[in-house]
Structure formats: structure tokens, C-alpha cells
Amino acid sequence: MTAVLSGTDLGAAVALSCRECGARVELGPSYACTECFGPLEVAYEFRLRGDELRAAIEAGPQNIWRYAPLLPVPSHVASTPNINPGATKLVKAENLGRELGLRNLWVKDDSGNPTHSFKDRVVAVALAAARELGFKVLACPSTGNLANAVAAAAARAGIRSVVFIPSNLEQQKILTTAAYGGTLIAVDGNYDDINRLAGQIAAEQEDWAFVNVNVRPFYAEGSKTLAYEVAESLGWRIPQQVVIPIASGSQLTKVDKGFTELAALGLVDDTPYKIFGAQATGCSPVSQAYKAGQDFVQPVRPDTIAKSLAIGNPADGPYVLDVVNRTGGAVEDVTDEEVVEGIQLLARTEGIFAETAGGVTVAVLRKLLATGKLDPDAETVIFNTGDGLKTLDAIADKVGPTATIKPTLDAFEATGLA
Amino acid sequence: MTAVLSGTDLGAAVALSCRECGARVELGPSYACTECFGPLEVAYEFRLRGDELRAAIEAGPQNIWRYAPLLPVPSHVASTPNINPGATKLVKAENLGRELGLRNLWVKDDSGNPTHSFKDRVVAVALAAARELGFKVLACPSTGNLANAVAAAAARAGIRSVVFIPSNLEQQKILTTAAYGGTLIAVDGNYDDINRLAGQIAAEQEDWAFVNVNVRPFYAEGSKTLAYEVAESLGWRIPQQVVIPIASGSQLTKVDKGFTELAALGLVDDTPYKIFGAQATGCSPVSQAYKAGQDFVQPVRPDTIAKSLAIGNPADGPYVLDVVNRTGGAVEDVTDEEVVEGIQLLARTEGIFAETAGGVTVAVLRKLLATGKLDPDAETVIFNTGDGLKTLDAIADKVGPTATIKPTLDAFEATGLA
Numbered sequence: 001m002t003a004v005l006s007g008t009d010l011g012a013a014v015a016l017s018c019r020e021c022g023a024r025v026e027l028g029p030s031y032a033c034t035e036c037f038g039p040l041e042v043a044y045e046f047r048l049r050g051d052e053l054r055a056a057i058e059a060g061p062q063n064i065w066r067y068a069p070l071l072p073v074p075s076h077v078a079s080t081p082n083i084n085p086g087a088t089k090l091v092k093a094e095n096l097g098r099e100l101g102l103r104n105l106w107v108k109d110d111s112g113n114p115t116h117s118f119k120d121r122v123v124a125v126a127l128a129a130a131r132e133l134g135f136k137v138l139a140c141p142s143t144g145n146l147a148n149a150v151a152a153a154a155a156r157a158g159i160r161s162v163v164f165i166p167s168n169l170e171q172q173k174i175l176t177t178a179a180y181g182g183t184l185i186a187v188d189g190n191y192d193d194i195n196r197l198a199g200q201i202a203a204e205q206e207d208w209a210f211v212n213v214n215v216r217p218f219y220a221e222g223s224k225t226l227a228y229e230v231a232e233s234l235g236w237r238i239p240q241q242v243v244i245p246i247a248s249g250s251q252l253t254k255v256d257k258g259f260t261e262l263a264a265l266g267l268v269d270d271t272p273y274k275i276f277g278a279q280a281t282g283c284s285p286v287s288q289a290y291k292a293g294q295d296f297v298q299p300v301r302p303d304t305i306a307k308s309l310a311i312g313n314p315a316d317g318p319y320v321l322d323v324v325n326r327t328g329g330a331v332e333d334v335t336d337e338e339v340v341e342g343i344q345l346l347a348r349t350e351g352i353f354a355e356t357a358g359g360v361t362v363a364v365l366r367k368l369l370a371t372g373k374l375d376p377d378a379e380t381v382i383f384n385t386g387d388g389l390k391t392l393d394a395i396a397d398k399v400g401p402t403a404t405i406k407p408t409l410d411a412f413e414a415t416g417l418a
Numbered sequence: 419m420t421a422v423l424s425g426t427d428l429g430a431a432v433a434l435s436c437r438e439c440g441a442r443v444e445l446g447p448s449y450a451c452t453e454c455f456g457p458l459e460v461a462y463e464f465r466l467r468g469d470e471l472r473a474a475i476e477a478g479p480q481n482i483w484r485y486a487p488l489l490p491v492p493s494h495v496a497s498t499p500n501i502n503p504g505a506t507k508l509v510k511a512e513n514l515g516r517e518l519g520l521r522n523l524w525v526k527d528d529s530g531n532p533t534h535s536f537k538d539r540v541v542a543v544a545l546a547a548a549r550e551l552g553f554k555v556l557a558c559p560s561t562g563n564l565a566n567a568v569a570a571a572a573a574r575a576g577i578r579s580v581v582f583i584p585s586n587l588e589q590q591k592i593l594t595t596a597a598y599g600g601t602l603i604a605v606d607g608n609y610d611d612i613n614r615l616a617g618q619i620a621a622e623q624e625d626w627a628f629v630n631v632n633v634r635p636f637y638a639e640g641s642k643t644l645a646y647e648v649a650e651s652l653g654w655r656i657p658q659q660v661v662i663p664i665a666s667g668s669q670l671t672k673v674d675k676g677f678t679e680l681a682a683l684g685l686v687d688d689t690p691y692k693i694f695g696a697q698a699t700g701c702s703p704v705s706q707a708y709k710a711g712q713d714f715v716q717p718v719r720p721d722t723i724a725k726s727l728a729i730g731n732p733a734d735g736p737y738v739l740d741v742v743n744r745t746g747g748a749v750e751d752v753t754d755e756e757v758v759e760g761i762q763l764l765a766r767t768e769g770i771f772a773e774t775a776g777g778v779t780v781a782v783l784r785k786l787l788a789t790g791k792l793d794p795d796a797e798t799v800i801f802n803t804g805d806g807l808k809t810l811d812a813i814a815d816k817v818g819p820t821a822t823i824k825p826t827l828d829a830f831e832a833t834g835l836a
Contacts, residue, residue, distance in 0.1 A: 062480065062505070081512065083769055087480070087505075089532075094499065095576050112530055114507075114769065116807070156769035158513050162835070167822050175810045178817035181766035183835055189825035200827045205836060348599035351501055351532065351574035389534070389807040392593045399596035404585050407607035409618045417580070417601055418623060 008132055012047055013072035016040040016217055019319065027072070029133060029214045039315065040217045042072045050266040054236070057228075057267075062087040064121055064225040070261060071225070072218050073128040082127055083153040085120035086225055088112040090233035090381070095349035096362075100369055104379040106239070108230055109352055115152045116387035117145035117308075117355070118251065122222035123153045123211055129218035130209035137162055137208040141198040143191060144173060145308055145355075145386055150211060151180035162208065164194045176390065223251045227258025230381055231268050238263070238273050240378035243365050245357045245385055246277045246286050246331070247309045249316030256323045275323050276374065277331035278364035280304035280356075284333035286317045291331075295321055305336045305394050306356040308386055330373045334363035340398055342366070343388060355386030356394050426550055430465055431490035434458040434635055437737065445490070447551060447632045457733065458635045460490045468684040472654070475646075475685075480505040482539055482643040488679060489643070490636050491546040500545055501571040503538035504643055506530040508651035508799070513767035514780075518787055522797040524657070526648055527770055533570045534805035535563035535726075535773070536669065540640035541571045541629055547636035548627035555580055555626040559616040561609060562591060562726055563773075563804055568629060569598035580626065582612045594808065641669045645676025648799055649686050656681070656691050658796035661783050663775045663803055664695045664704050664749070665727045667734030674741045693741050694792065695749035696782035698722035698774075702751035704735045709749075713739055723754045723812050724774040726804055748791045752781040758816055760784070761806060773804030774812050 008027065015024040020038025031040055048056055048069050060066025064086035065078035074080070089109045097105035113120040123146070127138055138154040139162040140146050147163045154161030161182030165174065166189065178184050187194045202210045209215045231238055238259050244252040256275055263270040279287045282304025289297045297317030302310035314320070324331055334342070339356055342363035347353045354362070361382050368374040388395070405411040412418065426445065433442040438456025449458055466474055466487050478484025482504035483496035492498070507527045515523035531538040541564070545556055556572040557580040558564050565581045572579030579600030583592065584607065596602050605612045620628045627633045649656055656677050662670040674693055681688040697705045700722025707715045715735030720728035732738070742749055752760070757774055760781035765771045772780070779800050786792040806813070823829040830836060 084507065084509075089502065091502075095574070109532075112532070114527075114530070115771070116534075152765075152769035152771070154769075155766055156513070165819070167819070171814065172810055174818060175813055176771070176807065178819065179762070179765045179771045179806055179813055180769060181762060181817070184819045185830070185833070185835065186819035186822040187825050188822065193825035197825050197827065197830065201830060201836070204827065344597070344599060347570075347597045348573055351570035351572075351598060353533070353570065353594070353597045387807070388597055389594065389805070392590055395593055395597055396589065399599070400592060401583070401585070401596065401602045401604035404604040404606065407605050407611035407615050409615065409622065412603070412615065412619060415603070417603065418619075 009074040010072045010129060010132055011075060012044045012069060013042045014045045015043045017043040029209070031214060031216045042217050042221050046070065046265060053265055054267055057232070064124060064222070067225050067228045070228065071125055072221055073125060074132050077128045080128065080131070081157045083114045083120050083124050083149070083156055085113040085124050086229060088229065090230060091350060091352065093350050096346060099345070099349055100366055102369065102376050102380055106381045107346070107350060107352060107384055108226060108381055109384045110226070111352070111354065111384060111387040115145070115148040116390065117149065118223070118226065118385040119145040119149035120153070121225050122219045123149040125222035126209065126211040126215050126219035127153050127157055130215050131157070133215070135207050135209035135215070136160070137205070139163065139198070139208050139210045140212055141191070141194040143169060143307060144390065146212065147177040151177045151182045154182055155180045164198055166190060166194060220250045220254055223254035224258035224261070226251070226383065227255040228262065231259065231262050236268050238268050238271050239381045240272070241274050241276065241374060241380040243276045243278055243361055243368070243380070243382040245309055245361050245383065246279050246314065246320060247311045249277070249286060249314045249320035251385070252277055253316050253319045253323055256327070274327045274329040276329040276364070276368060277320055277324055278361045279331065279333040280306040280309055280339055280360050281333040281335050283310045283312060285312065286314060286320050287331040287333040289317065290321060290324060297321070306339055306360050308355060308357045309360060330368065332364045332367050332373070334360060334367055338363040340394055343395060344398065346384070347388070352384060353388035354384045355388055355391045357386050358384035359394070427492040428490045428547060428550055429493060430462045430487060431460045432463045433461045435461040447627070449632060449634045460635050460639050464488065464683060471683055472685055475650070482542060482640070485643050485646045488646065489543055490639055491543060492550050495546045498546065498549070499575045501532045501538050501542050501567070501574055503531040503542050504647060506647065508648060509768060509770065511768050514764060517763070517767055518784055520787065520794050520798055524799045525764070525768060525770060525802055526644060526799055527802045528644070529770070529772065529802060529805040533563070533566040534808065535567065536641070536644065536803040537563040537567035538571070539643050540637045541567040543640035544627065544629040544633050544637035545571050545575055548633050549575070551633070553625050553627035553633070554578070555623070557581065557616070557626050557628045558630055559609070559612040561587060562808065564630065565595040569595045569600045572600055573598045582616055584608060584612060638668045638672055641672035642676035642679070644669070644801065645673040646680065649677065649680050654686050656686050656689050657799045658690070659692050659694065659792060659798040661694045661696055661779055661786070661798070661800040663727055663779050663801065664697050664732065664738060665729045667704060667732045667738035669803070670695055671734050671737045671741055674745070692745045692747040694747040694782070694786060695738055695742055696779045697749065697751040698724040698727055698757055698778050699751040699753050701728045701730060703730065704732060704738050705749040705751040707735065708739060708742060724757055724778050726773060726775045727778060748786065750782045750785050750791070752778060752785055756781040758812055761813060762816065764802070765806070770802060771806035772802045773806055774809045775804050776802035777812070
């Protein structure tokens, strides 16, 4: 497919630029630099700033499209059928903070999105850009949240979706994507096999947008909206500390990009912030690299219950190290047992039932506090990026009824629970 | 427990009044009329109206507490720990409308609530009122959504929850409540047994608020917020037709109450609207009564996959008949097969994956159109009250992969799906 720029409206986006060598190419379905093979990202010439930008945002809809002036999407995006994620709650976590000894803690709870994970944000932006670039089909390889988000967004947009999953995926997880009625291809292979197949198909099918492959630079920008929403919810202020789970690492680097943009555009004061990354020990290549003081990431073979974070060779790994080191944060990892404890702790204290990725983040928060890396007096935001309903197996052996009784008042009183 | 009114702040609520004989009692944990045993509901003397009320609402938070002046809750409710539901999306359903031949269709999607059902609304109001009335424990009998909502809301409020479930409930459904760490009592008995036990315990435990028993009048008011949100989302206008699922029937009658209040208070024009009720044929006592032209409801034994609607003896049944007949609506029911088709139709056209109750509503919408009871040209809102992730079994035999292939390009191309 040839990128056709004339007549294409991608808002303030003006080019794709290489994150390694800085070379620029025109906006289109490219994702690797033709000069150095480095990854591309969206570059902008923002048209609004300061009070004018803030007013435009605050007059916008209660979803991510209020930030359209900061995204690579058409100006009419809010009126085009899409999944319209965002405007999720920033919950003041007083109980959890008290339990951990944190004075000022918030949970950004992205389980409130349409398919209950932050993937709705990145898919919505990918869909908007892909449609503008002339793509006809929305596709992805995925084992979970991304598959749900692509199938749902495409359904609502009235276009075809093609989702590739491993054929040995649990039936429950197959149903959550199959429900939307798109094309669902089960592949006899592991995620690496499927990913490779997706790359091959993307090269063949000119009008298929694989959200996390050939339109990845647009897709990734969707995570910036997490930073925008947190800052706006706090009354246009950047929190002092943020803890973010790491899969590819893209979410973490884009939240940093979002904060940086807001400060540069005069929407928030340019106050210092520290970004912390969270991984499960069973897939902790970035944490290992951080602790070893390396600026590269050695791939690992994932073995953790936190499957939505189980990327052994994270594309944004080195950039995560850059961000964490630049801001004075850290990367930490926790065992699967700690992950489950994290899920239970968040549910018990705040009534938020998180996916395993959320358990990773809460457990890492606790560990960072225990080791003195996190300041307990600084305003802190942690991200819950998914929903516990999708990873029920993680707690299946850990929780259950307090008591089982006959249906009588005597039986109840005999439990001592009255 | 003696209701102590002095110093109690329940907003504009001034009394409980009998829905049968109109007798009034003071605000407190009463739910049956001492004169005639009729059900009680909250009576108000609203302090704000017209532009003043609208301005107060529009300056409020993005959750149900923006409507606090219209609810039986303390004036400081928004700053008290609670689950803070509401502000869910009103989705313009152009694809579904096109498929069914409806010109102007919306879906009020309550799966976006914290525990993904409308029960968060009623529980949040029950919690706020119960705390103000001096209760220390939040409790309920439930088999599903209500259990989730009570456990989550109590966790966030930092108070104890006690939830009663049948001991033979599927493990997946037990986990979704057990995750929050409250007291969970499994009872060897069916829902009727548990309900009876809850009533007995409520009579013994002075400081336990059973949300759907002794504080039911407050709890039920939470459903009015669905009406408020729909009207506000439409730019302060009442839609011409609404389709609402019926379990106890309380949601339907409270939506009617909400619209009536908005018109009386001058927030919307007093335009006519028709309210339609939706049931599964396997538990359709209200639909049967409607079709037979009766003003009473004969209890049935439920047998349907739509378990969240499976109340064989619906408390608000007669009032539903009143509302439907007064507004010129109807009640209709659909088979379990049609329910599953309804789930799939909504997911495929709008990317909204509904619980079985949502499938009931979509299928009834289609049936009402086919039989000419619904005007295809009138603005119509249907309610999706829950989330498909909680009723995956309903679609387990109906959807699945389109194809299963080896991980090669050739294998993919051989499917003919390229």
C-alpha cells in the first residue's frame, strides 16, 4: 500500500520519525526506519497550546477524543463510529494507601473501558488512523485483551476484523473475542508463530491494518491518553510518582511522552516526576536489565500467570530504561504469589478487581515502598490496566466462601460470623 | 433498629410512603407499610428545580452523585468512599438500528459500571443511605451481579460485607464475589431459601443493612439515575420509547419515576414516552399478565438462561403493568434461543458484549418491531444492564473460531478468508 498523504487528515501528526536516528518518513503504514531499521513514532506540529488547547479539550466529549488535537487522528474522529474508550476513573485509594503507608495514592482504573482493558485506547486510535489511511480490515495477533478490543472496535465501526489466536487458548478466552462475530483464526502454534504469521500476512494484504504491526506507530500513541486523563483528573497537574506495568513497555514510554507534551504545551507546570515499571519475575527482562545497569534488554522465555505482560522480548525495553533512568524511577518485579496477593489487596481495600497485570502493579508498589525506592509522601498514581473477570483462574485456589451452612438462622449463628 | 431522624441527612428525602395506601412513615429501615403491608418508597420535597437544579447537576462529578439532589443520600455523598457508578455511555446504535429498521436507536450501556452491571447504582445509593442511618454492615442474598456490587462497594467504603449465595453456584461466579474479601456465606439451598434466611437475619442483626430487604426503598431509588443519565445525555430530553429488562420490575418503575420527576421539576419538556418491558419466556410472569390483560402477576418457577432476570414472583410486577399501560408501552418475552441471538446481534453490530439480560432486551426490541408495537421512526433507548463476561456459558455452544490452521501463509490462504 502506498501512503497517500494528500487529502489525508491525521490531525497534528506530520510525519513518522525514527526513535533511533531521527530520520523522517511521511505518514503511512510504516513502522521501521528505512535508514537504520529503528522503530518509528508519530511526530507532530501541534496547532493549539496553553489556554486555547485546554479549552478545546474541556469542551470535548467524555472519552479519549477530547484529546484529539494531541493524537494522530482526523479532526472529525469523535463523530465516526469507534469504541470511544477513556474517561476512566482516577480513584482516590485511601484504604490501600493507609495499608501501605502512602499518604496520597490514586488508582487509574482502566477496567472501565468498553472491553475492560487499556487496549481499547490504542485500538481506537489505530482504527481511526487506519481508516483515514484507507485500510479496510482491522487485524491483530493476540491471546487476550487486544483480541477483545480489535473485535469490538471493528464491529462498532462496521468493518471486518481478523484476529489470530493460539488454537490451544482456553475456551473462555476464545468466547470473549468470538462473541463479536468477526473472523477468528485459531493457529496451531505459540504466540511467536502467530506473530510471525501476522507479519507475513500484513506484507501480503494491502488493506489490512494489523494494529500492533503495520500501524503500530499510531496504535502506540493511544497510551498517551492515560497521561492526559491522569493530569486532567488531578486538575491539570503531573503526579510525582507513577507505577506502570511493562509488557512491550510501550504504555510506559507513551505516558512519559504524554506528560512531556502537556508540560511543553503549557497545560501543566513542568514539575519533576518519576516513572516506575512493574513486571512479573517470570517475565522480567526489563527489570533484570535495570538492576544490572544495562541499557539493553536480554530476551527471556515467559513463565508467569501475568499473561497479558508476558512479552519476553519487549520492543520498547531500552526506551523504558531510558525513561526510568532519566526520571529517577526504577523497575521492579514480583513473584506470581505476590501478584495474586496484589490482586486481593486491591480488591479488598478499594473494591477494584484487577487482572493479573494490576496485581503485578500493586505488588510492585508495595515492594518499591518496602525497599525505599518510592517516596511514601509523594503523590503517586498506579495503573490498573485490565479486569479480574478475564483472569479468574489466578485467584481460583486463593479465595472462596467463608463458610458453608444449612439454610437456617441457627446454622448461621453457629458460624460465629453474626 | 430505631430510625433516628434528628441529625440524619438524606437530602431531599422526607419520608417513606406506601405505594398502595399512601400512608407515610419516617425515614428509616422500613420497607412495608404498617397500615396495609404495601411496599414503601422514598418521598421527597425537592429543594432545587429548573435552571438552578440543572446547573447544580452539570457542576457535579462524572458519576451518579451529580444527581444527589434527587436521591435519598447525604449532601456530602460525593466525598464519602463509595463505588461511584454511573456516567455510563449512551451509544448511538446505527448499525443495530439499520439492521432492525430503526431510525434513531441508542443503547444505554451499563456494563461500564465498576462491577459491570446496573446493580452498582442501587447498591451505591443503599450504601450511602445505610451509613447515614447508622448501619455498620452491608449485606445481601444474591446469585450474581448484586453480590459483586455489594462486596465491591463495602470494600471501598471500608465496611464489612456479608453476602449469601447458593452453595451450588458455579465456581466462576463465586470467585467474582470472593475476590473482594468480605464474608461470603454459601448456603445449602435455592435462592428462595437464602432470601428467607436473609429476612430472618435482618430481623436479628440491628446494624446490618440488607440492601434489597430492609433498606430496599433507598436501594431502589438508585435506578432513577438511569433515567436522569439518558435524559441528560440526550441534551435534557426524554426519549419516545424505552425498552427495559424486568427482573423484580423495580428498574422499570424507577426509570418511569425518574422521567416523571425530571418533567415535574422542569428539567425536560413533559413529552410523552412509552416504556416497554422485556422478559425471558422461561420467566415471564409480567409478560403473561400483560398479555392476559391482568393487573396482578401470577408467580412462576423460573427456567431460563437469563438468570439475572429469573425472579418468579417480581415485587414490582403490578407497578410495571401500571407503567406500561399508562404510557402505552407493552411487555414482551423471548425464548432462550432468541436471547443468545440478541447477545450476538448486539456484539456483532455495536461491539457491546452483553450479559443474557441484554440479550433479552435486544431480542424483545426485535420482536416488538416485528409485531408493530414499537414505532421504528421514534427515538428509542434500550438498556444493557450487565456484562457478557459474566455469562459466557450462554454463548459457549454458539460461537468459536472461524477456522483452525497451521502457522503458515499457505495454510491461511487456503482458508479463503484472505
